[in-house]
Amino acid sequence: GQQLNQSPQSMFIQEGEDVSMNCTSSSIFNTWLWYKQDPGEGPVLLIALYKAGELTSNGRLTAQFGITRKDSFLNISASIPSDVGIYFCAGQLYTGNQFYFGTGTSLTVIP
Amino acid sequence: ETGVTQTPRHLVMGMTNKKSLKCEQHLGHNAMYWYKQSAKKPLELMFVYNFKEQTENNSVPSRFSPECPNSSHLFLHLHTLQPEDSALYLCASSQDQGREAFFGQGTRLTVV
Numbered sequence: 043g044q045q046l047n048q049s050p051q052s053m054f055i056q057e058g059e060d061v062s063m064n065c066t067s068s069s070i071f072n073t074w075l076w077y078k079q080d081p082g083e084g085p086v087l088l089i090a091l092y093k094a095g096e097l098t099s100n101g102r103l104t105a106q107f108g109i110t111r112k113d114s115f116l117n118i119s120a121s122i123p124s125d126v127g128i129y130f131c132a133g134q135l136y137t138g139n140q141f142y143f144g145t146g147t148s149l150t151v152i153p
Numbered sequence: 154e155t156g157v158t159q160t161p162r163h164l165v166m167g168m169t170n171k172k173s174l175k176c177e178q179h180l181g182h183n184a185m186y187w188y189k190q191s192a193k194k195p196l197e198l199m200f201v202y203n204f205k206e207q208t209e210n211n212s213v214p215s216r217f218s219p220e221c222p223n224s225s226h227l228f229l230h231l232h233t234l235q236p237e238d239s240a241l242y243l244c245a246s247s248q249d250q251g252r253e254a255f256f257g258q259g260t261r262l263t264v265v
Contacts (some may be wrong), residue, residue, distance in 0.1 A: 046195070072156075073253075075253050077256075082258075082259075082261070083258050084245075084256035084257050084258045084259045085196075085243070085256045086256070087253055087254075087255060087256075090207075090253050097175075130196070135253065138251075139201075139250050139251030140194070140198060140201075140209070140251075141198075141253075141254065143195040143196040143204070144195060145193065145194065145195050146195075147196050
């Protein structure tokens with residue numbers, strides 16, 4: 043299957059700081075999704091991206107579909123304690139239906 | 154009421170037991186999925202159903218047997234599992250196959 047590399051694997055930040063994470067692949071994708079998973083829960087869809095270069099916001103979250111179609115970025119501004127969790131990217135190949143998931147970025151916000 | 158509901162939330166079973174996981178979606182979606190989530194590994198797609206028909210089986214061992222009686226319900230029947238099958242099993246649905254998926258809360262399965 044396709045391998046999506048998420049970076050960083052984990053982050054420890056102070057409340058109020060901005061956060062940046064990314065997801066890269068060796069393949070070209072036509073859709074990127076970003077999910078957040080709280081402990082003991084299922085992933086929750088945050089943002090969906092459908093076009094190269096697309097920039098989409100959801101509150102304090104902003105995600106971008108990379109121009110090369112091989113990467114995507116998620117930024118969180120002014121982090122708060124409830125931002126704690128694991129953030130997953132998922133990409134869909136140009137030629138198929140299946141979404142491939144990254145291994146996640148674990149975010150810890152220190153009050 | 155959440156969009157995708159899974160029961161039970163937690164399950165402990167012996168290797169000789171037979172159990173079933175249940176998933177129900179209230180979103181009017183046409184596609185439903187089973188994923189396996191293990192520590193330190195990406196989500197693994199197991200099965201896909203589209204309009205009640207199985208469209209994908211990602212080389213899943215036969216000790217996992219899915220059932221989709223209608224577009225709103227999905228089951229995963231388990232028998233003679235191994236300890237390495239312990240994981241979080243996630244059900245998801247999407248408007249159509251290939252669209253963004255919405256997940257349930259998962260069933261934490263422990264095989265002893």
